[in-house]
Amino acid sequence: xxxxxxxxxxxxxxxxxxxxxxxxxxxxxxxxxxxxxxxxxxxxxxxxxxxxxxxxxxxxxxxxxxxxxxxxxxxxxxxxxxxxxxxxxxxxxxxxxxxxxxxxxxxxxxxxxxxxxxxxxxxxxxxxxxxxxxxxxxxxxxxxxxxxxxxxxxxxxxxxxxxxxxxxxxxxxxxxxxxxxxxxxxxxxxxxxxxxxxxxxxxxxxxxxxxxxxxxxxxxxxxxxxxxxxxxxxxxxxxxxxxxxxxxxxxxxxxxxxxxxxxxxxxxxxxxxxxxxxxxxxxxxxxxxxxxxxxxxxxxxxxxxxxxxxxxxxxxxxxxxxxxxxxxxxxxxxxxxxxxxxxxxxxxxxxxxxxxxxxxxxxxxxxxxx
Numbered sequence: 001x002x003x004x005x006x007x008x009x010x011x012x013x014x015x016x017x018x019x020x021x022x023x024x025x026x027x028x029x030x031x032x033x034x035x036x037x038x039x040x041x042x043x044x045x046x047x048x049x050x051x052x053x054x055x056x057x058x059x060x061x062x063x064x065x066x067x068x069x070x071x072x073x074x075x076x077x078x079x080x081x082x083x084x085x086x087x088x089x090x091x092x093x094x095x096x097x098x099x100x101x102x103x104x105x106x107x108x109x110x111x112x113x114x115x116x117x118x119x120x121x122x123x124x125x126x127x128x129x130x131x132x133x134x135x136x137x138x139x140x141x142x143x144x145x146x147x148x149x150x151x152x153x154x155x156x157x158x159x160x161x162x163x164x165x166x167x168x169x170x171x172x173x174x175x176x177x178x179x180x181x182x183x184x185x186x187x188x189x190x191x192x193x194x195x196x197x198x199x200x201x202x203x204x205x206x207x208x209x210x211x212x213x214x215x216x217x218x219x220x221x222x223x224x225x226x227x228x229x230x231x232x233x234x235x236x237x238x239x240x241x242x243x244x245x246x247x248x249x250x251x252x253x254x255x256x257x258x259x260x261x262x263x264x265x266x267x268x269x270x271x272x273x274x275x276x277x278x279x280x281x282x283x284x285x286x287x288x289x290x291x292x293x294x295x296x297x298x299x300x301x302x303x304x305x306x307x308x309x310x311x312x313x314x315x316x317x318x319x320x321x322x323x324x325x326x327x328x329x330x331x332x333x334x335x336x337x338x339x340x341x342x343x344x345x346x347x348x349x350x351x352x353x354x355x356x357x358x359x360x361x362x363x364x365x366x367x368x369x370x
Contacts, residue, residue, distance in 0.1 A: 063093050066115075071227070074261040104131075127199040168355070191256065193205065203286050204256070229265065232265045238281055282300075288358075289306070
């Protein structure tokens with residue numbers, strides 16, 4: 001059975017091809033309500049579905065955006081992915097989502113696959129450092145994609161191509177540490193910089209720099225993964241340290257984890273082990289995910305403007321991209337109407353925008369009056 005064409009829908013509804021195109025393409029210039037409903041009813045009855053491949057050929061756009069994240073189990077990445085997907089869907093674009101688990105082979109394979117799917121833009125969320133040769137391989141892929149008309153957006157790390165949104169991690173964590181010192185904390189445990197994740201190193205170094213300025217040296221440095229399991233491991237290390245330190249009149253030990261997912265894992269594990277949070281151990285994170293405010297006790301953190309970051313990334317990905325819901329015969333119909341074709345913008349300049357988070361002091365670091 002041959003595929004149903006737009007012309008079949010127009011004939012069934014008793015309207016012109018251009019009118020059917022405007023109704024089913026989501027154009028702002030639609031006919032009256034009765035005519036529009038008749039066209040949609042005909043499309044539903046006949047089973048008409050626009051051909052995505054034909055749309056891409058007709059408009060040189062696929063309407064697909066590739067979204068690459070490290071770990072969807074981390075609420076930071078899940079939040080940004082959800083925001084980007086929601087905003088792209090509202091623009092009638094579709095998202096192809098890939099999780100890389102911070103593996104170079106997975107990321108390269110994902111990028112090649114997304115480019116082969118003719119995505120209009122690539123949005124890469126999160127920081128990594130795989131090594132000079134591997135990072136060069138990724139940059140080469142992205143540069144080729146951009147040269148061929150694709151848009152590249154980095155959220156968290158400059159990719160050497162396209163546009164980038166970067167949080168000022170060192171400055172934000174410096175401000176957080178200063179606020180904790182002012183609040184009365186004097187004992188600190190920090191998670192060491194994690195190989196391959198530049199953001200974690202920047203956050204820890206900024207935090208320690210503020211402590212140094214206050215004349216404080218962390219009494220415990222912990223090596224662990226930037227995951228929930230890494231937080232659980234950090235909690236175990238904190239308990240071991242407290243048991244060896246002795247004395248309970250020194251004030252709580254404040255653990256800084258450079259990601260909310262890690263801090264939340266540590267907070268939960270500390271409570272499971274019977275440690276009082278924040279009486280014995282205070283916990284602070286970085287990111288500002290919703291779960292941080294909902295935790296018990298609520299988590300002190302740096303609250304990044306995640307929604308605004310996602311909105312900016314989406315705007316850049318869509319810049320100059322017209323709605324993709326138009327097939328080959330729809331394009332032909334539009335050519336006979338008064339619809340104007342979308343103009344393609346000039347190539348995007350490389351641009352880097354820095355954002356700052358806000359210190360959110362919550363229950364997990366509260367110091368009771370003594």
